[in-house]
Amino acid sequence: MKMMGVVSAWCVLWGLCSFSLAADELVVDVFERDTYGSWQVTGTACGPGPAGGALPGQMAVAGFQGERLVNTFHEGDQSVGTATSAAFVIDRPVLAFRIGGGADPDRLAFQLLIDGQVVRTATGHESEELVQASWDVHDERGKTAQLRIVDNATGGWGHLLVDDIRQVDQAPPRFDIDQKVQAYVRSPDAFREPLRPQVHFTPPINWMNDPNGLVYVDGEYHLFYQYNPLGNSWGHMSWGHAVSPDLMHWEHLPLAIPETESEMAFSGCCVFDEANTSGLGTQDSPPMVAIYTGHGPGRQVQNVAYSLDRGRTWQASDKNPVLDVGLADFRDPKVFWHAPTERWVMVVSRAVERVLVFYGSENLTDWTELSRFGPAGSLNKPNWECPDLFELAMLADDGTPLPGETRWVLEVDVGGGAIAGGSGSEYFVGHFDGERFRAEQAARWVDYGRDFYAPVSWDNIPEDDGRRIWIGWMNNWETSLVPTSPWRGAMSVPRTLALKRVAFNSEEPAVITLVQQPVRELSTLRGDARSLTTVSGWPPTALTEPGELEDMPCELEVTIEPADARSAGLRIRTGEDEYTEIGYDRFDAAVYVDRTKSGNVGFHPAFAGRHRAPARVVGGVVKLRVVVDRSSVEVFVNDGEAVITDRIFPSNHQPTLEAFTGSAKATVKATVRELKSVYR
Numbered sequence: 305m306k307m308m309g310v311v312s313a314w315c316v317l318w319g320l321c322s323f324s325l326a327a328d329e330l331v332v333d334v335f336e337r338d339t340y341g342s343w344q345v346t347g348t349a350c351g352p353g354p355a356g357g358a359l360p361g362q363m364a365v366a367g368f369q370g371e372r373l374v375n376t377f378h379e380g381d382q383s384v385g386t387a388t389s390a391a392f393v394i395d396r397p398v399l400a401f402r403i404g405g406g407a408d409p410d411r412l413a414f415q416l417l418i419d420g421q422v423v424r425t426a427t428g429h430e431s432e433e434l435v436q437a438s439w440d441v442h443d444e445r446g447k448t449a450q451l452r453i454v455d456n457a458t459g460g461w462g463h464l465l466v467d468d469i470r471q472v473d474q475a476p477p478r479f480d481i482d483q484k485v486q487a488y489v490r491s492p493d494a495f496r497e498p499l500r501p502q503v504h505f506t507p508p509i510n511w512m513n514d515p516n517g518l519v520y521v522d523g524e525y526h527l528f529y530q531y532n533p534l535g536n537s538w539g540h541m542s543w544g545h546a547v548s549p550d551l552m553h554w555e556h557l558p559l560a561i562p563e564t565e566s567e568m569a570f571s572g573c574c575v576f577d578e579a580n581t582s583g584l585g586t587q588d589s590p591p592m593v594a595i596y597t598g599h600g601p602g603r604q605v606q607n608v609a610y611s612l613d614r615g616r617t618w619q620a621s622d623k624n625p626v627l628d629v630g631l632a633d634f635r636d637p638k639v640f641w642h643a644p645t646e647r648w649v650m651v652v653s654r655a656v657e658r659v660l661v662f663y664g665s666e667n668l669t670d671w672t673e674l675s676r677f678g679p680a681g682s683l684n685k686p687n688w689e690c691p692d693l694f695e696l697a698m699l700a701d702d703g704t705p706l707p708g709e710t711r712w713v714l715e716v717d718v719g720g721g722a723i724a725g726g727s728g729s730e731y732f733v734g735h736f737d738g739e740r741f742r743a744e745q746a747a748r749w750v751d752y753g754r755d756f757y758a759p760v761s762w763d764n765i766p767e768d769d770g771r772r773i774w775i776g777w778m779n780n781w782e783t784s785l786v787p788t789s790p791w792r793g794a795m796s797v798p799r800t801l802a803l804k805r806v807a808f809n810s811e812e813p814a815v816i817t818l819v820q821q822p823v824r825e826l827s828t829l830r831g832d833a834r835s836l837t838t839v840s841g842w843p844p845t846a847l848t849e850p851g852e853l854e855d856m857p858c859e860l861e862v863t864i865e866p867a868d869a870r871s872a873g874l875r876i877r878t879g880e881d882e883y884t885e886i887g888y889d890r891f892d893a894a895v896y897v898d899r900t901k902s903g904n905v906g907f908h909p910a911f912a913g914r915h916r917a918p919a920r921v922v923g924g925v926v927k928l929r930v931v932v933d934r935s936s937v938e939v940f941v942n943d944g945e946a947v948i949t950d951r952i953f954p955s956n957h958q959p960t961l962e963a964f965t966g967s968a969k970a971t972v973k974a975t976v977r978e979l980k981s982v983y984r
C-alpha cells in the first residue's frame with residue numbers, strides 16, 4: 305500500500321512522520337515527493353530530492369515502490385553525501401525497507417541510529433533492483449531513533465538505493481518472486497518457448513543451478529535448487545522448490561529458503577528426521593531438515609532450516625551456524641543416516657583444498673569430525689564442490705544384482721578442467737565404514753559431455769523401491785550463460801544408478817563403473833514407437849520427413865554395427881547446414897556427440913565441440929539410448945556404462961533425423977519414440 309499524496313503532505317507539515325496506515329504498520333518514509341523534507345542532507349550524492357527512477361548514465365532501476373526513491377547516483381558514482389532523518393519513535397518490532405545499489409558495508413550504508421550510535425546497518429548487493437529487507441528492532445521499542453543514508457563510495461557501484469521505510473509487526477518476504485512465477489505459469493505461452501525442455505525440469509522464470517535438498521517424503525519427490533529470485537543470471541542464491549509424484553511432472557512451490565541480508569543460501573541437502581533426533585519437530589510431526597551452506601563475505605558455514613508442513617514453509621534453526629570452521633570455502637553438505645553406526649553422517653567440501661571432510665552427529669546440530677579424503681583424483685582441477693556419498697549394488701554383466709556385493713560411491717564436482725572441458729563430475733569407488741572412505745580404484749568421470757554438474761541423489765527413497773536416483777544441473781559453469789529466457793538452467797533426466805565391472809578394451813583390466821539409466825518413469829511419457837530403415841553408407845540418409853518429428857522430444861534406441869567403418873551414427877535436429885552428430889568412432893573406441901553445427905554455438909567460444917566417451921563393442925555392436933529434448937541430448941552408451949550430456953540450441957524447429965556409416969558393411973538401426981510433453 306502506498307499513500308503518496310497524503311504521505312508527502314503529512315511529512316511536509318509534521319516533519320518526518322510515522323503515521324498509522326493499518327493497525328500493524330507505520331510509514332516512516334516512502335519518498336513520494338520532490339524534496340527531502342525534514343531529512344538533513346550533506347554532499348551531492350542524494351541530489352535535491354528523491355529521484356524518479358534511474359538517473360542519467362545509470363542502468364534501469366527497478367523494485368522501488370510508487371514513483372520515487374532515494375538514489376545516490378546524482379552526479380554519478382563519484383559523488384558522496386549523506387541524508388539523515390528527523391527523530392522518530394520505534395513502535396513496532398520490525399523496521400522494513402527496500403534497498404539496492406552497491407555492496408560496500410563501510411562506505412555505502414543505510415543505518416539505524418540510537419543516541420547517535422549505529423545500531424543496525426545494511427548495504428546494497430550490486431544490483432539496480434531494490435530488494436525487500438528488514439531489521440528486527442523489538443529490543444529497541446520505545447526508543448527515539450534516526451535513519452541515515454551514507455554514500456562515501458566513489459568507485460564502480462558507488463551508490464545506494466533506498467525506499468519504502470515502514471515499521472511493521474512481521475518481517476515481509478525478501479522477494480516477491482512467487483507472484484511473478486504464478487503470473488508466468490498462468491500465461492497462455494508458459495513453457496512453450498522454442499528451446500524450453502519438455503521432459504526435463506526447468507524453473508518457470510529466472511536462473512537456476514545445482515539441485516539441492518533432494519528427499520522423498522510421503523509420496524513426494526522434493527527438488528530444491530539454487531535459484532536467483534531476482535534475475536536470469538547467477539546471484540541472490542536462494543532455494544527454489546518443486547515436488548513431483550513421479551519425477552517427471554513437477555509442481556512449482558514458493559521459494560523455500562531465501563538469501564538473508566548477510567548470507568546467500570548455497571547448496572545443501574535435506575533429510576526426513578523421522579525419529580525427531582534434532583528435536584526440531586515432535587514425534588507426531590517429524591521435521592524435514594535442510595542442511596545448507598550460508599555464504600557471506602569471506603565466510604562459508606553450515607546452517608540448518610526445518611519444515612513441519614511437508615516442506616511448504618521453512619524456519620531457520622536458532623543454533624545457526626551449526627558448523628563454522630572459519631573458512632571462506634567450506635560448502636555443499638550432504639547428510640544421510642548411517643544405520644550401522646546409528647548417526648547422521650555429513651560429507652562437506654573444503655573446496656579450494658580439494659578435501660572432503662566427514663562429520664558425525666546424533667542430532668543434526670552438533671557435528672564431530674570423523675575423517676578426511678583428498679586431495680585425490682584429477683589433481684590440479686580447481687574447487688571440489690557438491691559431494692555425494694552412497695552405497696550401490698554391483699550388477700553382473702547381464703544386469704542382475706550380484707548377491708551381497710556392494711560398494712560405496714563418493715562423487716565430487718570439479719569447477720574446471722573436466723574431461724570435456726570446463727566443470728564436471730568425478731567419482732571414487734570404495735568402502736565406507738561410517739567413519740572413513742577408502743577408494744579402491746582411481747577416479748573416473750561421471751559423464752563425458754560438457755553439461756552435467758553437481759549431481760546429487762535423493763535421500764529416503766523407500767526400501768521396497770530400493771533405487772538410488774540422482775539428477776544433475778545440465779550446464780557447465782564455463783558456458784553457463786546459455787541463450788534461453790525468461791529462464792536459464794535445466795536439470796538432466798533423473799537417472800537410476802548401479803555399479804558394474806567393465807573392461808573398456810582388451811588391454812585394460814575391468815574397472816568398477818558407475819552405470820546410469822533414465823528412471824523408468826520416463827517411459828510413461830512414451831508415444832508410439834517406430835522402427836526406422838536400417839542405413840548403410842554415405843552420405844547421410846534421412847529417416848524421417850522434415851517436420852514429422854516436429855519440435856517434440858523423443859527417445860532413440862540405436863544399434864550401431866561399425867564393422868570396418870571409421871565411424872557410423874546419427875544426425876539429429878537436422879536442418880539446413882545444422883545438425884548434432886551422435887556416433888561411434890572406431891579409431892577412438894569412443895561414442896561421441898559433436899555439437900559444432902548444432903545451431904546457436906556462437907554465444908561462447910568454448911561451446912562448439914566434440915565430446916567422447918569410452919565405448920566397447922559387444923557382440924559386434926554398440927547400443928545407444930538417446931534422450932533428445934528441445935535443447936539437450938543425453939546419450940547412454942551400452943545400458944549406461946558411459947553417458948554424454950550436452951545442451952544444444954538448434955534454430956530449426958522442423959528437424960529431420962539422418963543416419964550414416966563410413967562403409968557399406970556397417971549398419972545403423974534406430975527406433976524412435978515420441979516423448980509427450982509434461983506440460984500437455
Ligand code: FRU
Nearest residue numbers: 514530541570571635689758
Ligand atoms: C556449484 C556451486 C556450489 C555452491 C553453489 C552456489 O555449482 O558453486 O559449490 O554452493 O554453486 O550457487
